[in-house]
Amino acid sequence: MGYTSIGPTTLLSPLPVVMVSCCDGDGRNNIVTAAWCGIVNTHPPMLSVSLKPSRLSHDWIRERGAFVVSLVDRSMAEDCDFCGVRSGRDTDKFRERALTPLPLSALPEVPGIQGSPVCLPCRVHSIQPLGSHDLILGNILDVCVRDDLFDGDGSLHLERAGLVAYNHGVYQCLGDVIGFFGYSVARKDVRRKRMQRYAKPGGASGHRQA
């Protein structure tokens, strides 16, 4: 199979696409969209978000040392895109998109976004300039999960959330579950039984339509 070299660019994919909320000292809120983000550490749990220093949210996050990452499902995709192309300098994004701030007890000063499947309040650990972007590392203070994503037995089914990924300029919903961590070495019966958890009655797509 042949390959073509296209030179150095940011073609890691798929990427998470999340809505990052923050606030200024007067209690005004803003939301910025980020796909340059990821998990960087397990213990303690930490994530990264890279932002251009010119972004309003960059200033507010640096000043307040805190932000909230809200995961994005199909129903939020257009709001998420909007928050990535408009600036908080001239748009109140919560109001413009009729989004409701979600208070989070672990970080009272910054709201998440009501309706998001999962909100992660974070405290800034460090900010490192890398060139076009600053790498912001955050300590994850808590994880707040929408109640309907839990099963009757309390297990979390995030594969049913209809989460959205960013793939080279487009937003794609997650589709079917093709395996679980360790499935390549699992016994056949274990594998079959475990995979039944992800088979949705009445649909093969592995996610609920929002």
Added chain:
Amino acid sequence: MGYTSIGPTTLLSPLPVVMVSCCDGDGRNNIVTAAWCGIVNTHPPMLSVSLKPSRLSHDWIRERGAFVVSLVDRSMAEDCDFCGVRSGRDTDKFRERALTPLPLSALPEVPGIQGSPVCLPCRVHSIQPLGSHDLILGNILDVCVRDDLFDGDGSLHLERAGLVAYNHGVYQCLGDVIGFFGYSVARKDVRRKRMQRYAKPGGASGHRQA
């Protein structure tokens, strides 16, 4: 809508899941799977991969200062999982999974993985201990794309690659394209025309079955 707080954990999702190849001074190759990875900077293009210091690949990447990130499609998902659960200390993963090293001119000492949709050779920029994991930042030296992902006019269709995401313990293929960057503010005719690019003849899933 109600929420339940589950305490601090690494529940950012979806995440990329990639195969990271590296080599030692004797030219032996290894592959480690990483979901703790992401883009951290646009100019210059940089990515991050977080690895436990106990991993063999962590030592080899630190020693050689180089690694290759290979994106994973549906056909590679089981190989990818295997490389995440077995150690290179007692398994030759290329041989065990019948994977073929892919030479990359930008980084002759470390191969990518033949068949991967996209390979990104990287030089280590820095390694920062964060606790359980070390945050490895890499400068992306080049991007090598499988030829069949280009259209007749040379445009890249990564949405057809059937890329795999990691979502809270399961692997999910990317499904349908629901929008493009800026679609929330695009004129209706522009939006309709652009979305036609992602409509696949003979299937609504937005990706090719590998």
